[in-house]
Amino acid sequence: MSVHIGASPSDIAESILLPGDPIRAKFIADTFLEEAYCYNGVRGMLGYTGFYKGNRVSVQGTGMGIPSMSIYAHELIQEYGVKNMIRVGTCGAIQKGVQLREIVLAMSASTNSAVNQRRFKGIDFAPTANFHFLKRAYDLSQEKKMSVRVGNVMTTDTFYINDREEIQLWADYQMLALEMETAELYTLATRYHVNALSILTVSNHVLTGEVTMAEERESTFTEMIELALDVAITAGRQ
Numbered sequence: 001m002s003v004h005i006g007a008s009p010s011d012i013a014e015s016i017l018l019p020g021d022p023i024r025a026k027f028i029a030d031t032f033l034e035e036a037y038c039y040n041g042v043r044g045m046l047g048y049t050g051f052y053k054g055n056r057v058s059v060q061g062t063g064m065g066i067p068s069m070s071i072y073a074h075e076l077i078q079e080y081g082v083k084n085m086i087r088v089g090t091c092g093a094i095q096k097g098v099q100l101r102e103i104v105l106a107m108s109a110s111t112n113s114a115v116n117q118r119r120f121k122g123i124d125f126a127p128t129a130n131f132h133f134l135k136r137a138y139d140l141s142q143e144k145k146m147s148v149r150v151g152n153v154m155t156t157d158t159f160y161i162n163d164r165e166e167i168q169l170w171a172d173y174q175m176l177a178l179e180m181e182t183a184e185l186y187t188l189a190t191r192y193h194v195n196a197l198s199i200l201t202v203s204n205h206v207l208t209g210e211v212t213m214a215e216e217r218e219s220t221f222t223e224m225i226e227l228a229l230d231v232a233i234t235a236g237r238q
């Protein structure tokens with residue numbers, strides 16, 4: 001067991017889905033995995049392992065924000081040997097053309113967090129997705145005729161941002177959406193030579209104030225999660 005995950009080393013698969021919300025981890029395990037069992041309940045941050053299309057896969061809640069993602073990503077990689085990490089999250093669109101319920105494949109993640117400024121002693125690191133995962137996710141999304149956007153997202157330290165000019169600046173530089181974990185996931189995956197991708201569902205539009213209701217998000221979540229699971233189980237075959 002690690003400090004925040006109460007599992008034995010063999011409990012967690014090499015490929016893992018990472019929703020922010022632990023209840024989404026339970027939903028994924030209950031809905032998509034066979035023979036799933038819960039390996040973690042520490043702090044209510046649920047984690048499960050089961051089988052998807054005959055392949056062993058885990059799903060672990062990571063909480064909200066960079067510090068929480070950082071803890072879970074560190075422990076999963078360094079203490080449990082996880083190799084393939086796919087975040088399945090929600091995001092708020094900041095481009096007029098990006099619609100509610102669309103799926104965003106995060107090619108890269110900018111951030112207003114000071115974490116990387118400190119880590120890199122003032123140099124601006126560019127956190128990016130694993131190319132093979134991104135390509136596989138994009139190719140599969142096209143086969144499945146899904147509506148996806150591929151591009152840069154903004155990993156913010158705060159959910160509530162009052163400065164509209166700041167959001168407009170990010171939009172001017174073609175960032176697609178706001179979320180709160182991807183920059184850290186990509187940075188740690190790069191540091192420890194593992195693979196990572198964030199797949200995000202647009203849950204709200206920051207510019208127009210439109211929001212999706214929990215029930216209507218379920219069908220898009222299903223598309224996003226099946227895409228993530230299909231990428232996860234082909235991870236070793238790139």
Ligand SMILES: O=P(O)(O)O[C@H]1O[C@H](CO)[C@@H](O)[C@H]1O
Nearest residue numbers: 019020021064089090179180
């Ligand atoms: O839906 P999740 O995966 O939690 O992701 C988004 O939702 C949370 C904010 O509501 C933040 O964690 C943000 O990144």
Ligand SMILES: O=c1cc[nH]c(=O)[nH]1
Nearest residue numbers: 090091092178179180
């Ligand atoms: O971080 C997030 C996630 C969803 N929607 C937002 O506006 N921000």
